[in-house]
Amino acid sequence: MGNPVKDQPDAGLKSLNHYSNRLPLWRYWPRQKLLPLIRYETPYLAWAQEKVRTPTLDSYFAFTANLGTHTFFMVFLPFLFWCGHTSLGRGLVHILAAGVFFSGFIKDLLCLPRPLSPPLQRITHSGSAALEYGFPSTHSTNAVSVAVYAILLLNSPESTVSSQTNLILQIITYLYVTSIVLGRLYCGMHGMLDVGVGCILGALIGLAQFSLGPVFDDYILTANMKEILVIPLAILVLVRIHPEPADDCPCFDDSVAFAGVTLGVDVGSWYFTGSSLAWDAPLPGTIPYNYESLGIAKTALRLVVGVLCVFAWREITKPTLLRILPPVFRSLEKLGLLLPRRFFTTASRYTTVPSNLKDHEVFPNFSDIPSIITTIRHPRRRAISIGPQSEADAYETLAYREKRRRESLSGGSRESPVDMDSKPNGPHVLSRKTSKLDQYEGMMGRGSPSSAVEDDAKIPRSSPLPPPEHNTSRTDEKEVFSQIKKPRVRYDVEVVTKLVVYAGIPWVVINTAPPVFELLGLGVTH
Template identity: 80%
Template sequence: MGKGTKDQPDAGLRSLDHYTSRLPLWRYWPRQQLLPLIRYETPYLAWVQEKVRTPALDSYFAFTANLGTHTFFMVFLPFLFWCGSTSLGRGLVHILAGGVFFSGFLKDLLCLPRPLSPPLQRITMSGSAALEYGFPSTHSTNAVSVAVYALALLHAPDSTLSAKTTLFLQTITYLYVGSIVLGRLYCGMHGMLDVIIGCAMGALIGLVQFYYGPALDQYILYASLKGILIIPLVILVLVRIHPEPADDCPCFDDSVAFAGVTLGADMASWRFAKSTLAWTEPLPGTIPYNFEGLGWTKTVLRLVVGVLCVFAWRETMKPSLLRILPPIFRSLEKLGLLLPRRFFTNASQYTTVPSNLKDRDVIPNFSELPSILTTMRHPRRRAISVGPQSAADAYETLAYREKRRRESQSGSNRDSPAADGEGKANGAAVPSRTQSKLDEYEHMMGRGSPHSSAVDVDSSVRSSPLPPPQNEADKPDEKEVFSQIKKPRVRYDVEVVTKLVVYAGIPWVVIDVAPFLFEWIGLGVPV
């Protein structure tokens, strides 16, 4: 959208031709084939949501959704490296990076909306999740990929765990993945198509890592300098070919962040494996750790010191790069060496990047930790939103409204009241029937003003979790729909390189800096 038109579609564009004008035919055609499936399943999802919703389940699924985010995994992945499970940590990095990148790739490629709200209500503890496209579900991809990989490891012939421990971990894994996937449907954030494809992608990624991960480990740990440089080259190519979305969707930001994490993890593992500190068992490049020699106190201190190092890197490098890079980008822009990306502001159009930039970061800011801890202490608090929340939502709302208007006009031309499904159809008289709940939910689609509220379980008393259908006169026009959606913040071109450097540096700190710091301050493994 251009300047001065933030509250409405671009000049000359209506809801039905927005994607026609912004997507090439090879992307637009599959989108149009899948869109009817998303529209078809929406009333059924709303019907199930009303039947099963309770305040307790609202809080449970809203809270457990956080366990399927890549932020959750990135916060705890360093612990695996520092506790001696270097190979497992690297495997999970590859799994999550693949899930985030390829699910984001498909989201931006096809630009498919989430199931419409209303009739669905969206329940979430994340303020930015609804800004993304819906297909496929990244939560489902992440959860299933980790679960499949974990279950494959538990069933591997070389597993040394007891039968009871294996059964316990299997139960936890099934409960975890079930909560994440079913929660996406329950919370109104995704439809069946989204989670099915997300689960299929996750299962494939998990199996690929299980069967081919050891070979990749061998390549990373024993590669020559020329061989290891292939990895950053492949990653940069993947980042470059990531599709441009039709709307301002932040999926690309997450893909870049995890591309940086993978780049840093593989390069740091290669370098650390050649150091004198690295252990050669169970694999070369293993970070030294022995619980019997360190005990609980030193183990916890290692984790605390390591986390502080990660936050110190991020808090230092991000603002520094955002100050250093804009002049460099302006010079490169004058030379024609930059390839601009849609929805990112070029350096020539701004002087400085705001210091209080609100980001979709995989790792949160240090200043955000108090609010995150507050949320963890009050899991019964969540946001319930009704109505369009993103540009994709708004266009889908308008497109569905236009579709219904056309059907109504077409029915009128045949002297058939097809708009409400009663009376004559196809020239034959059919008995009128009482409107079912599914009809009511379908009637809601394409209507309603967006609103959201924070709801506490103890104060959440309502006869029905869904609003009644609105009259035609109450429906908002295009300007109102676009004026009330949640708009993404301005994004700057330097942020792409900033994310790559910052997130590549995080695993470098975890793998190639923190272990030497542990040794220096007396938290290393006793000889």
């Protein structure tokens, strides 16, 4: 028998050396230092989840989690530009782009898993956990960065909002950020370490945008051709140095998408400033809008037309690029000019990219709109998933299981999962007064994937998935990998495609939609 393929997930010892083989020491060492913290807090998180869970809270936190995604912001940010709040829209794009990029950068750098399920149950609207690593929480980063920026703007001397409206907006902001951050813990998607670091990262980003945003805006809007080229060059460098993950994680996809969005919004704003349509107040490059002139009907129609322009760009450009780029990439590959990334199939290994490619989209497809509306209309629809759901989950499950087994064989104070079943009152490495915590700790490393159960009160809130009977068998370990949600095949041309498509979206928002508004009588007279 030949040696197994190196990248093939297999049972046994591979889970123990997977990360040490794929990560350099300077990345592996901090990962190993932080991993015990994630394992330590998991039973406490499961205990807290059981204590507070109700069907109503399940629905609330699963639904509000959507408000912390970058997809949510990408859908509604164009409205700020088209309604005359160009500076605010640009600031929020910078915040979200920085949050998504740097949280994804850290995720792929350290490759830390989410807290184990079981004992946690993961509550989502999607029916499965994200394929991303857990540390830090991007939801928390997004929510806190937006909240910090909003609070600073509301409390700044330049704020023109009335005191009563200001107070209401601040209350909404605090409720929003609290719901998102606590929801990540409640839904079993993240631990305290994940959301804590995510909150710190988000606060720093929000503060940086508030302090340095006006300076950066001034640079963009007054730059010459050479000065504006610094932005795409810097973005391409950041995309290139994004760490290679040890597992097939889509963090890089989101980072590329928002790198493109940043490129498009900055270069697009610079270009629009010289347009005859642009207003100079309140800042140069403002898209013309006046509610008194348009009224609610024309404003709504303006938004609809703008969204259709964005969808048209994406629906035309993406399939076109996926069709014409593979031959170009094959030629570049022969010349040795490509730098392929792990988990992306090179152009020489395929002939065409499937037309029905399901992407990890930041901006939804036109065909996704019905499902989005269904989610809004039925907030109680959710899924509860138990067991490993990604490669990172599977490796952590096996590694923790093997760790417990070795400690038991070496006579350590911690017992193996099987021994703990037969001796529920046996000694543990942590002396705890609450037996429930011991039970939850005993479930760690025992998960086999179970189908996500749709909505709702039929699911027992206090009954995590019981452990399988044979936790250390080779068959069970293979089963973990055979049933996890596997990422789809990704193609090298998708990186450039995503960069171009997402750079084009803000360009369409800023430079294409306003002339269309004027043409259709939805513009504002200077």
